[in-house]
Amino acid sequence: MEALTSHLSELGHGLVTTVELTVVTTVGAMLLGIVVATLRIAPVPLLRAIGTAYVEVFQNLPLLALLVLFVFALPTIGITFPLFTSAAIVIAVYEGAYLAEAIRAGINTVGVGQAEAARAIGLTFGQSLRHVILPQGLRAVIQPIGNICIALLMNTSLAAAVGVVELTQAANTVNLVEAQPIAVFTGAGLAYMLLALIIGQVTGLLERRLAIVR
Amino acid sequence: MAPETTGANRPMVSVRGLNKWFGPLHVLKDIDLTVAAGEVVVVVGPSGSGKSTLCRCLNRLETVGQGSIEIDGEPLPAEGRALARLRADVGMVFQSFNLFGHKTVLDNITLGPTRVRRIARPEARQQAMALLERVGIADKADHHPAQLSGGQQQRAAIARALAMQPKVLLFDEPTSALDPEMVNEVLDVMVSLAAEGMTMIVVTHEMGFARRAADRVVFMDDGRIVESGAPDDFFAAPRTERARDFLSKILQH
Numbered sequence: 001m002e003a004l005t006s007h008l009s010e011l012g013h014g015l016v017t018t019v020e021l022t023v024v025t026t027v028g029a030m031l032l033g034i035v036v037a038t039l040r041i042a043p044v045p046l047l048r049a050i051g052t053a054y055v056e057v058f059q060n061l062p063l064l065a066l067l068v069l070f071v072f073a074l075p076t077i078g079i080t081f082p083l084f085t086s087a088a089i090v091i092a093v094y095e096g097a098y099l100a101e102a103i104r105a106g107i108n109t110v111g112v113g114q115a116e117a118a119r120a121i122g123l124t125f126g127q128s129l130r131h132v133i134l135p136q137g138l139r140a141v142i143q144p145i146g147n148i149c150i151a152l153l154m155n156t157s158l159a160a161a162v163g164v165v166e167l168t169q170a171a172n173t174v175n176l177v178e179a180q181p182i183a184v185f186t187g188a189g190l191a192y193m194l195l196a197l198i199i200g201q202v203t204g205l206l207e208r209r210l211a212i213v214r
Numbered sequence: 215m216a217p218e219t220t221g222a223n224r225p226m227v228s229v230r231g232l233n234k235w236f237g238p239l240h241v242l243k244d245i246d247l248t249v250a251a252g253e254v255v256v257v258v259g260p261s262g263s264g265k266s267t268l269c270r271c272l273n274r275l276e277t278v279g280q281g282s283i284e285i286d287g288e289p290l291p292a293e294g295r296a297l298a299r300l301r302a303d304v305g306m307v308f309q310s311f312n313l314f315g316h317k318t319v320l321d322n323i324t325l326g327p328t329r330v331r332r333i334a335r336p337e338a339r340q341q342a343m344a345l346l347e348r349v350g351i352a353d354k355a356d357h358h359p360a361q362l363s364g365g366q367q368q369r370a371a372i373a374r375a376l377a378m379q380p381k382v383l384l385f386d387e388p389t390s391a392l393d394p395e396m397v398n399e400v401l402d403v404m405v406s407l408a409a410e411g412m413t414m415i416v417v418t419h420e421m422g423f424a425r426r427a428a429d430r431v432v433f434m435d436d437g438r439i440v441e442s443g444a445p446d447d448f449f450a451a452p453r454t455e456r457a458r459d460f461l462s463k464i465l466q467h
Contacts, residue, residue, distance in 0.1 A: 122299060123325075
């Protein structure tokens with residue numbers, strides 16, 4: 001226990017970094033997910049192809065490989081970002097592919113009649129999406145989106161591999177000093193669990209609040 | 215069948231040589247149809263005769279294979295913003311209502327006016343309430359569609375179409391999904407619209423409505439307009455064998 005309490009400051013910083021990384025990445029991944037899902041249902045074949053290619057590439061590569069590639073390969077062609085930024089970009093791009101598929105599933109639950117009615121009153125494709133299709137499609141997949149957000153939270157620990165000092169990296173560092181892996185990683189694990197529980201609660205709340213009257 | 219116009223009114227909808235295929239299936243064959251401003255045309259015919267498809271072609275929910283469609287003298291644009299603008303002028307009422315499930319009845323009606331017509335929200339709400347009053351469901355303004363009966367939903371859908379102040383209203387079997395006791399409340403609204411001079415094209419099986427409100431009945435079979443005439447003439451003395459056969463089947467009971 002003392003192994004944890006005597007390093008609260010380092011672990012605390014790690015926890016804050018994990019939360020920051022999760023929040024920033026979730027927002028980015030949601031935006032990307034909506035854009036890519038929209039591409040996948042666009043009336044233009046080229047846009048659909050781009051959306052499909054995005055999903056196939058980023059869903060089918062390991063996140064760790066993407067992180068290492070981005071952080072160590074890009075500098076060789078002269079592109080460098082701060083480590084936190086790099087990790088956030090890569091995780092957002094990766095999780096965006098998963099979110100895009102969940103959102104597309106949600107869009108598919110919205111009856112074709114809704115889109116027809118939206119077009120019939122003169123809404124453009126973009127307006128139909130924004131005011132009719134997405135509000136209903138997203139409501140249908142709040143739960144799977146929440147699950148992906150929890151997976152995203154867990155995946156932020158991979159940022160440790162490219163030098164971001166988030167919670168897992170902080171715990172690792174503390175363990176190197178204290179050599180008490182059970183206490184240190186149980187503590188870190190409980191912190192992750194707490195964060196995941198919060199995401200789950202928010203998901204449930206949103207689902208109840210936004211439920212469509214049927 | 216030669217296209218015809220009633221009176222000296224300008225044509226509001228003008229269809230020339232319309233052909234449409236679903237894959238190998240030829241669903242609309244050489245359709246010519248002119249509907250004058252203020253005219254009420256009821257399209258009848260057996261199922262699969264292409265009447266719904268014709269209706270949906272008129273605001274391009276279905277693409278056109280061959281031929282031309284003009285609304286108020288303007289050719290129907292292929293796609294994009296021009297098409298969206300045209301659709302705003304062509305109201306459509308669907309068989310399954312298609313009200314937006316996540317919005318209240320009032321918000322269903324104000325969506326088009328505020329987003330497409332750019333009318334300020336308070337004004338749009340006022341107009342929407344007046345329309346709901348007119349179709350008799352003002353007390354349901356803040357309800358969600360699922361909380362309404364079928365007849366009420368369809369009246370809300372008519373109000374939503376009217377809110378765009380369309381030049382022409384299309385009805386695609388508006389009462390076919392309704393319980394029998396709710397059919398009349400919808401038909402009553404449609405009859406009063408017809409009486410007020412709205413240009414209407416109505417695909418329906420309600421022959422009573424055709425008799426009461428139609429200026430002209432168009433009979434379709436196998437993708438063609440087979441016969442077209444005043445309702446009294448059509449129902450009393452159909453000129454074609456197909457129409458006689460169709461009427462004998464539906465008017466027996």
